[in-house]
Amino acid sequence: MRAGRRSGRTRLRDRVAASDPGLLRLIAGLRTVGAIALALAVLAPFGVDVSLLVAGAMTAMASTFAIREKQRGAQAVTLALGLPVALVSVTLGALLSSRVVAGDLFFVVLIFCAVYGRRFGDRGTALGLIGFQVYFVSLFVGATVAELPGLCAAVTVAVACSAVVRFGIVPATPAGVLQRLRQAFRARLAQLIQAQTDLLDAGADDIDKALEDVRDGTARLHETALMIQSRLEEGTPDAPTARLVQRRIADAEIAAERLGLLLLSARSAERADTLTLHLPGAPAPSVARLPGPDEATALLRRDLGALRALVLVPPAQARGTALSQLRNRLLGYRDEENLPAATPAVQDVFRGVGEAARAVMGLRIALDGPEDESDDSPATARSREEMDAEDAAIDAEESTPEEEPTGLQRPTTRAAVQVTVGSSLAIVGGELLSAQRWYWAVLACWIVFLNTASTGEILVKGYRRVLGTLFGVVAGIALAGLVGNRTWLAFALVMLFIFAMFYTAPLSYTLMSFFVTAMLGLLYTLLHTYSMSVLLLRVEETALGAACGIVAAALVLPVRTDRRTNELLVTVLERLADVTEGAVDQLSGGPAADLLDRARDLDQALGDLRAATQPLTHPITPLRTRRDTARYVVALLETCAYHARSLAATAELLPAHPSIAADPRLRGAVRRTVRNIGAIAARVADEDARTEAETGPSIASLLQPDAEGTPRYGRITGRVLRHLERLDEAVVGLARPLRVPVTAPRR
Template sequence: MKAAGRSVRTRLRDRVAASDPGLLRLMAGLRTVGAIALALLVLRLFGADVTHLVAGAMVAMVATFAIREKQRGAQAVTLALGLPVALASVTLSTLLSTRVVVGDAFFVVLIFCAVYGRRFGDRGTTLGLIGFQVYFVSLFVGAEPAQLPSLYGTVVLAFACSATVRFGVVATTSAGVLQRLRQAFRARLAQLIAAQIALLEAGPEDVDKVLESMREGTARLHETALMIQSRLEEGTPDQSTARLVQRRIADAEIAAERLGLLLLTARSAERADTLTLHLPGAVTPLVDHAPAQDEAMAKLRRDLRALQALVLRPPAEARGTALAHLRNRLLGYRDEENLPRAGAALQDVFRGIGEAARAVMGLRIALDGPQDESDDSPATARSREELDAEDAAIDAGEERAAEEEPTGLRRPTTRAAVQVAVGSSLAIVGGEFLSSQRWYWAVLTCWIVFLNTASTGEILVKGYRRVLGTVLGVVAGIVLAGLVGDHTWTAFALVLLFVFAMFYTAPLSYTLMSFFVTAMLGLLYTVLQTYSLSVLVLRVEETALGAACGIFAAALVLPVRTDRRTNELLGTVLERLVDVTEGAVDQLSGGPAADLLDTARELDQALGDLRAATQPLTHPITPMRARRDAAQYVVALLETCAYHARSLAATAELLPTHPSIAADPRLRGAVARTVRNIEAIAARVADEHAAVEVETGPSIASLLEQRADGMPRYGRITGRVLRHLERLDEAVVGLARPLDVPVAAPGR
């Protein structure tokens, strides 16, 4: 019974970890709600009135969510610096509230400075955010100069409550967050393997649905890998450990994606394309037969479930011989003599299981420390020796030189500050016409639509989502205000619930977050006894006005067109793709060792930035369907290229420590055409008039020189490298059509 209870708790923990990697959303919601609740409790004990209760709750929320640093020491310093900024902001807001022109002019200057402060990193961003939001809070509660002494006490108390909850009640450490992210990676890896098992058992009519699940699982696994990479420096004791974890995470991700591709090929009438695992709605490979029921397929089902158990089983439950038996059997498939009798495609799947088991064992060693070696089989011992040799070869690498940043109005933060200042000025003027009391809602919306956006298209989409969430929130606010009535503490309880929902859903849906914000504000108006239907309707009008002003400023004042932004990021992705591909092939050809881990990470980061920037083009409401499909196709092709480049880099990293992998100088010539094609596409993206074209010709494998002694031209490892190069070459040529790059016919 105890074992069964642990199993249920483990499965529940894995599901929670997979749905919220690192529990980052849960912790953000609990931390903010805890700070607000503590501030309300203390203020109530001091006999504060409703105005100070609302001000204290909102300042506590701002002081909590504004902090961006990951290290506790840096968070404490920023919170301490934020207090005098908040006090100065509430002072100026209160004193200037009766001087309309001067107050509005100062508000615009404050907005400019708050946005410009982003150039100074997380701390500058936080202090600017605190200054703006506290100024807004003072306007919201209608603070008067006579209330300043008590407001000072409220602000100080709110910051103290925020610090108490952050560093005491809901305390987190970088190492703890990284540990939870590791658990999330394991859980999502197990979910991807479960989807692969479903693919193995799916009939022809179910393949589309299963493939969609595999695409989602692959994307979620990659998302978690990137989150881990962003936390490694703060969450690990030294650079060597960080690089080891990064390497093992990358190995496991590549092995899982390759296993899915091999399974898809085994179920298909022909070799599957990697693009199928990245492009939503891609054509499903022909699957015209029901799953086989022979002995080899039975073994495959059994071993995939064993691989899933190997991933999920925590160290505390890994004692005994059962898990060792599973591990030994799976790692045995790395030896040809242990492969079951089956077709070539099915044998490739068993080889993929063996490589995935090796990656999982490396991951367990990196995350959980040394494992019990008493029950190792020869295949397991050999795999462990390989991993130990790789671990010893990992070093810190060299630091890259910092890239030169643009200056003046070309600097993104300066441009955004000017745009927000212009948009806010328009919002103030228009908001005053709508309401001399609630004009600041338009300014708030204009400010918010510029947060974390970098192009006109992103601002347009964010403004649309803001307005939609606000309209829905107004409807909810009308209903809740009628239900709550004069029950102040019931309203505050619902406010806490909505605040938690707001922060828990923020990374998932901006529309949902806007809904909860507006519903919460409706309750606060009820508490302040300023609620009316006209106030909530005015909220929608001011929100729409603010969004329109923000979009107008973004489109006409120093605009960054979505095309320009995506082209810049696309050029960066192509540049990083060349770096990874050339570095890996050069090392596989016998060249010196390169820092491929960091190069591959930069490729992933650049691709993530591009994926985010194309969201306005791929949004469901976009009327340009052909452009949307082209953007999705380009991103999917680039994800395919990145997968093959990462696989080449992972294989190259094995070269110094694996006697079975030998350098092949012929590979250097095989990749030359692919690199030229990538550079040609990058040149065309940078200059649409560039006279370049993409070359096609014989397959990559045929470019290798024939051997005169009658032996095979290349071994199995070189064959795998060639397959990656071939698929990379095909994907690069595929990029030419949607990007309008001419393709030269073979032989020209």
């Protein structure tokens, strides 16, 4: 019974870890609510006015969510600097409360400085947020000079409570966050393997859903891998350790994705395209029961379950020989041991299981330390020797920083000018709507510019803000009637909504806006200023602020969505060519390069492009053809990135791997693909560029034997060629939707 309960707790922990990698959303919500609750607990015994309680709560919230540094020392410095910024902001808010014109002018200058401060990194962004939010708090509670001492005390208490909660009650170290992200990666890897098992068993009616689950699982695993990569520098003791973890995470991700593709190919009547795993809504290929004897299918189902157990079982429970026997059996497939009598496609799936088991073993060693080797089979011992040689060859290299634009071309400067113009319009329009609540329009304008970089992104964010506000008003009306004059019940609901706001923010901006507006309805109840007209005015001011932001983004130094996506697309293509050419050069015998870092740069550029295309792929867009094209292009790029990552991972093994040798013939085979990537990039950057993509013989046919009778290529070179061929096909497929002419080679 104890074992059963422990298993249940483990399953629950894995589900939570997979749904919230690193528990980042949970920590953000708990910290914010904890800071607010502590501030209220400190202020309430002094019998302060409700307006000061609200000011303290909102300042605690602002000073908690504004901090974005990962290192605790940097967080402490930023929070310490945030206190004087907050005190100056609230003081000026109270002093200028009776001077309308001066107050409005200062607010505009403050907004410009807060946004411009983003160029100075996380600290500049945090101090700008604190200054803006605390000034907004002074407007919200109607701060006056007479109340200034109490307000300064409340602000000081709020910042101190934020520090206590951050560093004492809900601490989070970079190493701890990275450890939780590792657990999330394991949990999501296990979920992907389970989805692949369901794909194995899915009937004709369920195949589309099973394939969609595999797509979602693959995307979620990749998202977690990127989160881990972004925190390796702070969360590991040294650069070699960071590169080791990065390599093992990349190996596991690639092996899992390849296993899904092999499984889909084995069930398909024809060769499955890698694009099928990356294009949302793509129909599943025609499938049939797994060919071959039923025994092979049953064995594969059992081996997928064993692979999932290797992923999930923690080191403390990996006692005895059972887990070692599972691992040894699966790793044997890499050496063609015990392959069942089945079709070549099905045998490839078993080999893929062996490669995935090898990647999982490497992941366990990198994350949990050395394992007991007493029960190793010869295949397992060889795998360990390979990984030991790889680990010994790790060498951290520094990357060269990229040049940044200057002047008005710098994104922070341009955004500061845009927000300033939009906020000025919002102030004028907001005061025409209401002389007391005009600041809501400014807040809406400010928020729609946060984390956006193009007019389309601002338009979508403004629409979501208004939609969430409308639903929040309805909830606020209902809650205000239920709460009545029960102050502490209202505060409890406010904290509940704040937690929900931060927990759902990365998932849905509309949902977050709903919780914000519902919370504000309760705050108005606490301040005894609640009425139906106030909440309706909130909707009007929000719509006005969003409209002002959109107008400013469209007319002042505009960055059109097409322009931004084209710039990001060129960046992705350049990094794709860099990774591909570097990997093949190393596989051909060239010098070692920092391929993992290049692959990470490619993934980050692709993530930026994916986010920038959201306005084009949003369900409300009327341009259906354009939406489908954007989705298709991004899916093709994800397919290209997968094959480029696989090439880079194979090339990283070359310097120390005992069974992989360089093949100089590969260098010539990739030239056409790299030329095509460059031609597409040039055409995207300049529509008038006269470039064209070229098709021709298969990549494999370009490899000429060195001498008569010499084998064309071995197993490793064959795998590299398959990736190169799929990459070449995907690049040519990318040329067509981007309107790059495709020609056959001249004779």
